[in-house]
Amino acid sequence: MQASRHAGPASLPIGSDADLAWVRQQVRQAAAELGFGLVQQTKLVTAASELARNTLVHGGGGHVELTPLDAGSSQGLRLAFVDSGPGIRDLDQALTDGYTSGGGLGLGLSGAKRLVQEFEVDSTPGEGTTVTVTAWATVVPPARTVPR
Amino acid sequence: MQVSVSEENAEQEPVAYQVSAFLERRREQIAQRWADAALFRTVFTVSRDEAVEAGRAVTAALAAVAASGRVDDIRASGFEAVRDQLGRMAASRARTGIDPDGVADEVAALREPVTELLRAEFGEPYAPEAQEAVVALTVLMGTLRLVVMETTVSAGEELIARQREQLHEVATPVIKLWESTVAVPLIGTLDSARSQVVMESLLDAIVAERARYAILDITGVPTVDSLVAQHLMKTVAAARLMGAECIVSGIRPAIAQTIVHLGIDLGTVLTRSSLEDALAYALSEQGVEIAPLRAAGAAADAGTR
Numbered sequence: 001m002q003a004s005r006h007a008g009p010a011s012l013p014i015g016s017d018a019d020l021a022w023v024r025q026q027v028r029q030a031a032a033e034l035g036f037g038l039v040q041q042t043k044l045v046t047a048a049s050e051l052a053r054n055t056l057v058h059g060g061g062g063h064v065e066l067t068p069l070d071a072g073s074s075q076g077l078r079l080a081f082v083d084s085g086p087g088i089r090d091l092d093q094a095l096t097d098g099y100t101s102g103g104g105l106g107l108g109l110s111g112a113k114r115l116v117q118e119f120e121v122d123s124t125p126g127e128g129t130t131v132t133v134t135a136w137a138t139v140v141p142p143a144r145t146v147p148r
Numbered sequence: 149m150q151v152s153v154s155e156e157n158a159e160q161e162p163v164a165y166q167v168s169a170f171l172e173r174r175r176e177q178i179a180q181r182w183a184d185a186a187l188f189r190t191v192f193t194v195s196r197d198e199a200v201e202a203g204r205a206v207t208a209a210l211a212a213v214a215a216s217g218r219v220d221d222i223r224a225s226g227f228e229a230v231r232d233q234l235g236r237m238a239a240s241r242a243r244t245g246i247d248p249d250g251v252a253d254e255v256a257a258l259r260e261p262v263t264e265l266l267r268a269e270f271g272e273p274y275a276p277e278a279q280e281a282v283v284a285l286t287v288l289m290g291t292l293r294l295v296v297m298e299t300t301v302s303a304g305e306e307l308i309a310r311q312r313e314q315l316h317e318v319a320t321p322v323i324k325l326w327e328s329t330v331a332v333p334l335i336g337t338l339d340s341a342r343s344q345v346v347m348e349s350l351l352d353a354i355v356a357e358r359a360r361y362a363i364l365d366i367t368g369v370p371t372v373d374s375l376v377a378q379h380l381m382k383t384v385a386a387a388r389l390m391g392a393e394c395i396v397s398g399i400r401p402a403i404a405q406t407i408v409h410l411g412i413d414l415g416t417v418l419t420r421s422s423l424e425d426a427l428a429y430a431l432s433e434q435g436v437e438i439a440p441l442r443a444a445g446a447a448a449d450a451g452t453r
Binding site for chain 2: 017020024028038042043045050053097104105107108110111112115
């Protein structure tokens, strides 16, 4: 809880379903504090949920680093999902809508990419995968209270 | 595992056996002293006899463990006889609001009175053989402390697991809204385990209520990602197989936009923005209309003017 209160990177473990819920909660809180609107919050939390589940299911667990960004007029949040799993062999295929290796809908990686402004995958087969996403709090929609 | 000191004087009686014999011999005195220690005094508040009885049982268990030579093994079979009792005592302390550190300290405090008695057994209380025996006893009491803590932790884990189960059941009530119309208000995280419970209770309710319309309200679900969407679609498909039409309601604007960006196709699922709309749809499909009681009269008035 304290981790996201002040500007500074925070690291959360991803090792179980309960951790996924915790990651979602922390990302939502961090985004709300940075002035993200409700839609941006929801998008980023959903992207985080997809990527954290990938880290858990495909990467065999890992962690996520939350880094608040300050670019003068706009606040951003960077999330780096790190695992040391088998890696992604064919990145283009993994980013294709509907392609799944885990029995899901095949929208996790590609969907998450559409939900954020910046998206980067760094994967070495056999060594692990790091997915880094960044979202910015645009000024258009005013921040509203988050329904819990 | 044997204590290392016992190997050095193999020709003598191993020190663990000496400790075991001592515990057997002085069981009554130890139990009496423990009855006044913080742990026993606060757990057995009603009767001192009960505390003494519990102390005797714990001492006997320690003697059995020492006799088996496994003074540093928390899995030693000697502990089995008192594991439940120790768990109940730790749980009873926990209920009074004391934290695990406090319980550990109270167990640690049991060592001092026994050590005193053990030293008194020797002519020279600080002779090397007395020291060896005290070391063995200290290891044994340390193991007892670990056993108590382990029992506490596993009791806590059991409690958490049980509460998680309860949460699954509590969080998924199926409500009959109208004849042959049921609704499930979903709240919180919809993970695989919970969505399984939701599906089962919904399908059961469809049979029990002979429902033809089932409303899944996701107003209380904070995040709809692809897995949640997949669970929803599976539930809808299963309900359809049972002959009920499913309506997903409570889709907030932010969730709707996220679903579109994520690329989830909910085209095959009937959706409404609010539970009210979903109920109105289900009713109109059944030829039921809800209208104010005076509507007919008011219309007639309007006609005459």
